[in-house]
Amino acid sequence: MTSPGRGEGWFPNVLDGPSHGYPGRLLAIEGSDGSGKTRFVNWLTATVGDRIPCLHVLAPGEYLRRYRYWYRDWNEPGDEPVAWRTDPVADVGLALMGIGDRLVRQSAVIEPALRQGHLVICERFALTPLVFKSDRIFLEPLRRLFRPDAGVLFDAPTEVLVERVRARADIPVPPDFVAGKRREAERFRRLAESNGYAVVDTSRSDDYPELRPILEKLLDGSMREEVHP
Known part of the structure:
Protein backbone atom coordinates (compact mmCIF):
# COMPACT_ATOMS: atom_id res chain seq x y z
CA MET A 1 0.00 0.00 0.00
CA THR A 2 1.34 3.42 -0.94
CA SER A 3 1.15 5.64 2.11
CA PRO A 4 1.69 9.36 2.42
CA GLY A 5 3.85 8.60 5.41
CA ARG A 6 6.21 6.33 3.49
CA GLY A 7 9.60 7.53 2.34
CA GLU A 8 11.89 10.34 3.30
CA GLY A 9 12.56 13.61 1.57
CA TRP A 10 9.12 14.26 0.12
CA PHE A 11 8.78 17.70 -1.47
CA PRO A 12 6.07 19.54 -3.47
CA ASN A 13 7.15 19.23 -7.09
CA VAL A 14 6.13 21.67 -9.79
CA LEU A 15 4.79 19.96 -12.91
CA ASP A 16 4.31 22.73 -15.52
CA GLY A 17 3.19 20.35 -18.26
CA PRO A 18 2.52 21.36 -21.87
CA SER A 19 -0.55 23.36 -22.87
CA ILE A 29 -10.00 18.23 -9.57
CA GLU A 30 -7.75 17.00 -6.77
CA GLY A 31 -8.28 16.15 -3.12
CA SER A 32 -8.24 13.47 -0.47
CA ASP A 33 -10.94 10.86 -0.16
CA GLY A 34 -13.95 12.42 1.47
CA SER A 35 -13.27 15.92 0.14
CA GLY A 36 -16.37 16.02 -2.05
CA LYS A 37 -14.90 15.68 -5.54
CA THR A 38 -17.57 13.37 -6.90
CA ARG A 39 -20.39 15.50 -5.52
CA PHE A 40 -18.95 18.52 -7.29
CA VAL A 41 -18.55 16.69 -10.60
CA ASN A 42 -22.19 15.58 -10.43
CA TRP A 43 -23.27 19.16 -9.67
CA LEU A 44 -21.19 20.67 -12.47
CA THR A 45 -22.29 18.25 -15.18
CA ALA A 46 -25.92 18.68 -14.15
CA PRO A 60 -6.54 6.03 -12.72
CA GLY A 61 -8.93 3.85 -14.71
CA GLU A 62 -11.48 1.49 -13.25
CA TYR A 63 -9.28 -1.59 -13.46
CA LEU A 64 -6.39 -0.06 -11.56
CA ARG A 65 -8.67 1.56 -9.02
CA ARG A 66 -9.74 -1.91 -7.89
CA TYR A 67 -6.26 -2.36 -6.45
CA ARG A 68 -6.15 -0.70 -3.07
CA TYR A 69 -2.52 0.35 -3.43
CA TRP A 70 -3.16 3.76 -4.88
CA TYR A 71 -4.31 5.94 -2.02
CA ARG A 72 -6.48 3.92 0.35
CA ASP A 73 -5.58 2.05 3.52
CA TRP A 74 -9.00 0.42 3.85
CA ASN A 75 -11.26 -1.93 1.92
CA GLU A 76 -14.25 -1.03 -0.19
CA PRO A 77 -16.54 -3.42 -2.09
CA GLY A 78 -14.92 -4.72 -5.27
CA ASP A 79 -11.32 -4.28 -4.15
CA GLU A 80 -8.82 -6.81 -5.41
CA PRO A 81 -6.80 -8.60 -2.70
CA VAL A 82 -3.60 -8.06 -4.70
CA ALA A 83 -1.22 -5.40 -3.38
CA TRP A 84 -2.78 -5.13 0.04
CA ARG A 85 0.78 -5.48 1.29
CA THR A 86 3.47 -4.98 -1.30
CA ASP A 87 7.21 -5.11 -1.30
CA PRO A 88 9.09 -1.96 -2.38
CA VAL A 89 9.62 -3.18 -5.95
CA ALA A 90 5.95 -3.98 -6.48
CA ASP A 91 5.01 -0.68 -4.87
CA VAL A 92 7.06 1.25 -7.45
CA GLY A 93 5.67 -0.85 -10.29
CA LEU A 94 2.07 -0.28 -9.28
CA ALA A 95 2.63 3.46 -8.90
CA LEU A 96 4.15 3.63 -12.38
CA MET A 97 1.16 1.69 -13.73
CA GLY A 98 -1.12 4.35 -12.31
CA LEU A 103 -0.78 9.14 -19.96
CA VAL A 104 -2.60 6.56 -22.08
CA ARG A 105 -6.01 7.97 -21.18
CA GLN A 106 -4.78 11.47 -22.00
CA SER A 107 -3.96 10.37 -25.55
CA ALA A 108 -6.94 8.07 -26.04
CA VAL A 109 -9.72 9.91 -24.19
CA ILE A 110 -8.84 13.40 -22.96
CA GLU A 111 -7.10 14.79 -26.03
CA PRO A 112 -9.84 13.83 -28.52
CA ALA A 113 -12.49 15.41 -26.26
CA LEU A 114 -10.48 18.63 -25.94
CA ARG A 115 -10.02 18.70 -29.70
CA GLN A 116 -13.81 18.60 -30.08
CA GLY A 117 -14.27 21.52 -27.70
CA HIS A 118 -15.55 19.59 -24.69
CA LEU A 119 -15.15 20.42 -21.03
CA VAL A 120 -13.00 17.60 -19.62
CA ILE A 121 -13.27 17.22 -15.85
CA CYS A 122 -10.38 15.06 -14.72
CA GLU A 123 -10.59 13.78 -11.16
CA ARG A 124 -7.23 12.89 -9.56
CA PHE A 125 -5.21 14.02 -12.55
CA ALA A 126 -1.57 14.86 -11.78
CA LEU A 127 -1.20 15.95 -8.15
CA THR A 128 -2.51 12.77 -6.52
CA PRO A 129 0.46 10.59 -7.58
CA LEU A 130 2.87 13.21 -6.24
CA VAL A 131 1.24 13.15 -2.80
CA PHE A 132 2.59 9.64 -2.42
CA LYS A 133 5.65 9.59 -4.66
CA SER A 134 7.89 12.62 -5.30
CA ASP A 135 10.94 10.86 -6.74
CA ARG A 136 12.21 11.79 -10.21
CA ILE A 137 11.15 8.45 -11.69
CA PHE A 138 7.52 9.43 -11.03
CA LEU A 139 7.87 13.16 -11.65
CA GLU A 140 9.22 13.05 -15.21
CA PRO A 141 6.34 11.09 -16.81
CA LEU A 142 3.79 13.20 -14.92
CA ARG A 143 5.29 16.30 -16.57
CA ARG A 144 3.98 14.96 -19.88
CA LEU A 145 0.40 15.43 -18.73
CA PHE A 146 -1.35 18.54 -20.03
CA VAL A 152 -8.84 23.00 -7.98
CA LEU A 153 -7.98 21.28 -4.72
CA PHE A 154 -10.98 20.23 -2.67
CA ASP A 155 -10.00 20.52 0.97
CA ALA A 156 -11.57 20.03 4.38
CA PRO A 157 -10.39 19.59 7.97
CA THR A 158 -8.88 16.19 8.64
CA GLU A 159 -11.67 15.27 11.06
CA VAL A 160 -14.28 15.88 8.35
CA LEU A 161 -12.37 13.80 5.80
CA VAL A 162 -11.96 10.92 8.26
CA LYS A 181 -4.80 11.47 6.35
CA ARG A 182 -3.48 14.63 8.02
CA ARG A 183 -0.12 14.25 6.24
CA GLU A 184 -1.87 13.53 2.97
CA ALA A 185 -4.07 16.63 3.20
CA GLU A 186 -1.09 18.82 4.02
CA ARG A 187 0.83 17.48 1.03
CA PHE A 188 -2.12 18.21 -1.23
CA ARG A 189 -2.16 21.80 0.05
CA ARG A 190 1.56 22.26 -0.58
CA LEU A 191 1.29 20.79 -4.07
CA ALA A 192 -1.71 23.00 -4.84
CA GLU A 193 0.25 26.09 -3.80
CA SER A 194 3.35 25.20 -5.82
CA ASN A 195 1.30 24.34 -8.92
CA GLY A 196 -1.15 27.25 -8.85
CA TYR A 197 -4.30 25.30 -7.94
CA ALA A 198 -7.18 27.07 -6.23
CA VAL A 199 -8.03 25.62 -2.80
CA VAL A 200 -11.72 25.32 -1.91
CA ASP A 201 -13.08 24.40 1.51
CA THR A 202 -15.67 21.68 0.99
CA SER A 203 -16.53 21.07 4.64
CA ARG A 204 -19.89 22.74 4.03
CA SER A 205 -22.66 21.57 1.70
CA ASP A 206 -23.37 24.42 -0.68
CA ASP A 207 -23.46 25.31 -4.35
CA TYR A 208 -19.75 26.16 -4.54
CA PRO A 209 -19.81 29.98 -4.49
CA GLU A 210 -15.99 30.06 -4.30
CA LEU A 211 -15.75 28.08 -7.53
CA ARG A 212 -18.22 30.03 -9.61
CA PRO A 213 -15.81 32.81 -10.66
CA ILE A 214 -13.21 30.17 -11.57
CA LEU A 215 -15.71 28.24 -13.66
CA GLU A 216 -17.02 31.36 -15.36
CA LYS A 217 -13.49 32.37 -16.37
CA LEU A 218 -12.65 28.82 -17.43
CA LEU A 219 -15.62 28.65 -19.76
CA ASP A 220 -15.28 32.21 -21.10
CA GLY A 221 -18.56 33.33 -19.57
CA SER A 222 -20.58 30.66 -21.39
CA MET A 223 -21.97 29.41 -18.10
CA ARG A 224 -22.72 32.84 -16.64
CA GLU A 225 -26.47 32.17 -16.41
CA GLU A 226 -25.97 28.73 -14.86
CA VAL A 227 -23.53 29.75 -12.13
CA HIS A 228 -25.32 33.00 -11.25
CA PRO A 229 -28.99 32.04 -11.03
Whole structure:
Protein backbone atom coordinates (compact mmCIF):
# COMPACT_ATOMS: atom_id res chain seq x y z
CA MET A 1 0.00 0.00 0.00
CA THR A 2 1.34 3.42 -0.94
CA SER A 3 1.15 5.64 2.11
CA PRO A 4 1.69 9.36 2.42
CA GLY A 5 3.85 8.60 5.41
CA ARG A 6 6.21 6.33 3.49
CA GLY A 7 9.60 7.53 2.34
CA GLU A 8 11.89 10.34 3.30
CA GLY A 9 12.56 13.61 1.57
CA TRP A 10 9.12 14.26 0.12
CA PHE A 11 8.78 17.70 -1.47
CA PRO A 12 6.07 19.54 -3.47
CA ASN A 13 7.15 19.23 -7.09
CA VAL A 14 6.13 21.67 -9.79
CA LEU A 15 4.79 19.96 -12.91
CA ASP A 16 4.31 22.73 -15.52
CA GLY A 17 3.19 20.35 -18.26
CA PRO A 18 2.52 21.36 -21.87
CA SER A 19 -0.55 23.36 -22.87
CA HIS A 20 -3.02 21.28 -24.86
CA GLY A 21 -3.81 24.02 -27.40
CA TYR A 22 -7.31 22.75 -28.20
CA PRO A 23 -10.65 24.59 -28.08
CA GLY A 24 -11.87 22.51 -25.15
CA ARG A 25 -11.16 23.16 -21.48
CA LEU A 26 -9.39 20.87 -19.00
CA LEU A 27 -10.47 21.14 -15.37
CA ALA A 28 -8.37 19.15 -12.88
CA ILE A 29 -10.00 18.23 -9.57
CA GLU A 30 -7.75 17.00 -6.77
CA GLY A 31 -8.28 16.15 -3.12
CA SER A 32 -8.24 13.47 -0.47
CA ASP A 33 -10.94 10.86 -0.16
CA GLY A 34 -13.95 12.42 1.47
CA SER A 35 -13.27 15.92 0.14
CA GLY A 36 -16.37 16.02 -2.05
CA LYS A 37 -14.90 15.68 -5.54
CA THR A 38 -17.57 13.37 -6.90
CA ARG A 39 -20.39 15.50 -5.52
CA PHE A 40 -18.95 18.52 -7.29
CA VAL A 41 -18.55 16.69 -10.60
CA ASN A 42 -22.19 15.58 -10.43
CA TRP A 43 -23.27 19.16 -9.67
CA LEU A 44 -21.19 20.67 -12.47
CA THR A 45 -22.29 18.25 -15.18
CA ALA A 46 -25.92 18.68 -14.15
CA THR A 47 -25.51 22.48 -14.18
CA VAL A 48 -23.81 22.96 -17.56
CA GLY A 49 -24.22 19.64 -19.34
CA ASP A 50 -27.20 20.77 -21.40
CA ARG A 51 -25.17 23.52 -23.04
CA ILE A 52 -21.56 22.37 -22.80
CA PRO A 53 -20.42 18.85 -23.72
CA CYS A 54 -18.78 17.41 -20.60
CA LEU A 55 -16.52 14.42 -20.10
CA HIS A 56 -15.68 13.13 -16.63
CA VAL A 57 -12.40 11.21 -16.44
CA LEU A 58 -11.59 9.45 -13.18
CA ALA A 59 -7.92 8.56 -12.81
CA PRO A 60 -6.54 6.03 -12.72
CA GLY A 61 -8.93 3.85 -14.71
CA GLU A 62 -11.48 1.49 -13.25
CA TYR A 63 -9.28 -1.59 -13.46
CA LEU A 64 -6.39 -0.06 -11.56
CA ARG A 65 -8.67 1.56 -9.02
CA ARG A 66 -9.74 -1.91 -7.89
CA TYR A 67 -6.26 -2.36 -6.45
CA ARG A 68 -6.15 -0.70 -3.07
CA TYR A 69 -2.52 0.35 -3.43
CA TRP A 70 -3.16 3.76 -4.88
CA TYR A 71 -4.31 5.94 -2.02
CA ARG A 72 -6.48 3.92 0.35
CA ASP A 73 -5.58 2.05 3.52
CA TRP A 74 -9.00 0.42 3.85
CA ASN A 75 -11.26 -1.93 1.92
CA GLU A 76 -14.25 -1.03 -0.19
CA PRO A 77 -16.54 -3.42 -2.09
CA GLY A 78 -14.92 -4.72 -5.27
CA ASP A 79 -11.32 -4.28 -4.15
CA GLU A 80 -8.82 -6.81 -5.41
CA PRO A 81 -6.80 -8.60 -2.70
CA VAL A 82 -3.60 -8.06 -4.70
CA ALA A 83 -1.22 -5.40 -3.38
CA TRP A 84 -2.78 -5.13 0.04
CA ARG A 85 0.78 -5.48 1.29
CA THR A 86 3.47 -4.98 -1.30
CA ASP A 87 7.21 -5.11 -1.30
CA PRO A 88 9.09 -1.96 -2.38
CA VAL A 89 9.62 -3.18 -5.95
CA ALA A 90 5.95 -3.98 -6.48
CA ASP A 91 5.01 -0.68 -4.87
CA VAL A 92 7.06 1.25 -7.45
CA GLY A 93 5.67 -0.85 -10.29
CA LEU A 94 2.07 -0.28 -9.28
CA ALA A 95 2.63 3.46 -8.90
CA LEU A 96 4.15 3.63 -12.38
CA MET A 97 1.16 1.69 -13.73
CA GLY A 98 -1.12 4.35 -12.31
CA ILE A 99 0.90 7.13 -13.95
CA GLY A 100 1.07 5.25 -17.25
CA ASP A 101 -2.69 4.81 -17.17
CA ARG A 102 -3.07 8.59 -16.97
CA LEU A 103 -0.78 9.14 -19.96
CA VAL A 104 -2.60 6.56 -22.08
CA ARG A 105 -6.01 7.97 -21.18
CA GLN A 106 -4.78 11.47 -22.00
CA SER A 107 -3.96 10.37 -25.55
CA ALA A 108 -6.94 8.07 -26.04
CA VAL A 109 -9.72 9.91 -24.19
CA ILE A 110 -8.84 13.40 -22.96
CA GLU A 111 -7.10 14.79 -26.03
CA PRO A 112 -9.84 13.83 -28.52
CA ALA A 113 -12.49 15.41 -26.26
CA LEU A 114 -10.48 18.63 -25.94
CA ARG A 115 -10.02 18.70 -29.70
CA GLN A 116 -13.81 18.60 -30.08
CA GLY A 117 -14.27 21.52 -27.70
CA HIS A 118 -15.55 19.59 -24.69
CA LEU A 119 -15.15 20.42 -21.03
CA VAL A 120 -13.00 17.60 -19.62
CA ILE A 121 -13.27 17.22 -15.85
CA CYS A 122 -10.38 15.06 -14.72
CA GLU A 123 -10.59 13.78 -11.16
CA ARG A 124 -7.23 12.89 -9.56
CA PHE A 125 -5.21 14.02 -12.55
CA ALA A 126 -1.57 14.86 -11.78
CA LEU A 127 -1.20 15.95 -8.15
CA THR A 128 -2.51 12.77 -6.52
CA PRO A 129 0.46 10.59 -7.58
CA LEU A 130 2.87 13.21 -6.24
CA VAL A 131 1.24 13.15 -2.80
CA PHE A 132 2.59 9.64 -2.42
CA LYS A 133 5.65 9.59 -4.66
CA SER A 134 7.89 12.62 -5.30
CA ASP A 135 10.94 10.86 -6.74
CA ARG A 136 12.21 11.79 -10.21
CA ILE A 137 11.15 8.45 -11.69
CA PHE A 138 7.52 9.43 -11.03
CA LEU A 139 7.87 13.16 -11.65
CA GLU A 140 9.22 13.05 -15.21
CA PRO A 141 6.34 11.09 -16.81
CA LEU A 142 3.79 13.20 -14.92
CA ARG A 143 5.29 16.30 -16.57
CA ARG A 144 3.98 14.96 -19.88
CA LEU A 145 0.40 15.43 -18.73
CA PHE A 146 -1.35 18.54 -20.03
CA ARG A 147 -1.32 21.61 -17.84
CA PRO A 148 -4.97 22.08 -16.84
CA ASP A 149 -6.78 25.28 -17.80
CA ALA A 150 -7.91 25.36 -14.18
CA GLY A 151 -6.88 23.25 -11.22
CA VAL A 152 -8.84 23.00 -7.98
CA LEU A 153 -7.98 21.28 -4.72
CA PHE A 154 -10.98 20.23 -2.67
CA ASP A 155 -10.00 20.52 0.97
CA ALA A 156 -11.57 20.03 4.38
CA PRO A 157 -10.39 19.59 7.97
CA THR A 158 -8.88 16.19 8.64
CA GLU A 159 -11.67 15.27 11.06
CA VAL A 160 -14.28 15.88 8.35
CA LEU A 161 -12.37 13.80 5.80
CA VAL A 162 -11.96 10.92 8.26
CA GLU A 163 -15.65 10.86 9.21
CA ARG A 164 -16.71 10.83 5.56
CA VAL A 165 -14.34 7.95 4.82
CA ARG A 166 -15.51 5.98 7.84
CA ALA A 167 -19.09 6.35 6.70
CA ARG A 168 -18.38 4.47 3.46
CA ALA A 169 -15.63 1.98 4.38
CA ASP A 170 -16.71 -1.62 4.86
CA ILE A 171 -14.23 -2.26 7.70
CA PRO A 172 -12.79 -0.02 10.41
CA VAL A 173 -9.94 2.14 9.18
CA PRO A 174 -6.47 1.40 10.63
CA PRO A 175 -5.41 3.10 13.89
CA ASP A 176 -2.83 5.27 12.17
CA PHE A 177 -5.26 6.40 9.48
CA VAL A 178 -5.97 9.81 11.00
CA ALA A 179 -2.29 10.77 11.14
CA GLY A 180 -1.78 9.55 7.59
CA LYS A 181 -4.80 11.47 6.35
CA ARG A 182 -3.48 14.63 8.02
CA ARG A 183 -0.12 14.25 6.24
CA GLU A 184 -1.87 13.53 2.97
CA ALA A 185 -4.07 16.63 3.20
CA GLU A 186 -1.09 18.82 4.02
CA ARG A 187 0.83 17.48 1.03
CA PHE A 188 -2.12 18.21 -1.23
CA ARG A 189 -2.16 21.80 0.05
CA ARG A 190 1.56 22.26 -0.58
CA LEU A 191 1.29 20.79 -4.07
CA ALA A 192 -1.71 23.00 -4.84
CA GLU A 193 0.25 26.09 -3.80
CA SER A 194 3.35 25.20 -5.82
CA ASN A 195 1.30 24.34 -8.92
CA GLY A 196 -1.15 27.25 -8.85
CA TYR A 197 -4.30 25.30 -7.94
CA ALA A 198 -7.18 27.07 -6.23
CA VAL A 199 -8.03 25.62 -2.80
CA VAL A 200 -11.72 25.32 -1.91
CA ASP A 201 -13.08 24.40 1.51
CA THR A 202 -15.67 21.68 0.99
CA SER A 203 -16.53 21.07 4.64
CA ARG A 204 -19.89 22.74 4.03
CA SER A 205 -22.66 21.57 1.70
CA ASP A 206 -23.37 24.42 -0.68
CA ASP A 207 -23.46 25.31 -4.35
CA TYR A 208 -19.75 26.16 -4.54
CA PRO A 209 -19.81 29.98 -4.49
CA GLU A 210 -15.99 30.06 -4.30
CA LEU A 211 -15.75 28.08 -7.53
CA ARG A 212 -18.22 30.03 -9.61
CA PRO A 213 -15.81 32.81 -10.66
CA ILE A 214 -13.21 30.17 -11.57
CA LEU A 215 -15.71 28.24 -13.66
CA GLU A 216 -17.02 31.36 -15.36
CA LYS A 217 -13.49 32.37 -16.37
CA LEU A 218 -12.65 28.82 -17.43
CA LEU A 219 -15.62 28.65 -19.76
CA ASP A 220 -15.28 32.21 -21.10
CA GLY A 221 -18.56 33.33 -19.57
CA SER A 222 -20.58 30.66 -21.39
CA MET A 223 -21.97 29.41 -18.10
CA ARG A 224 -22.72 32.84 -16.64
CA GLU A 225 -26.47 32.17 -16.41
CA GLU A 226 -25.97 28.73 -14.86
CA VAL A 227 -23.53 29.75 -12.13
CA HIS A 228 -25.32 33.00 -11.25
CA PRO A 229 -28.99 32.04 -11.03
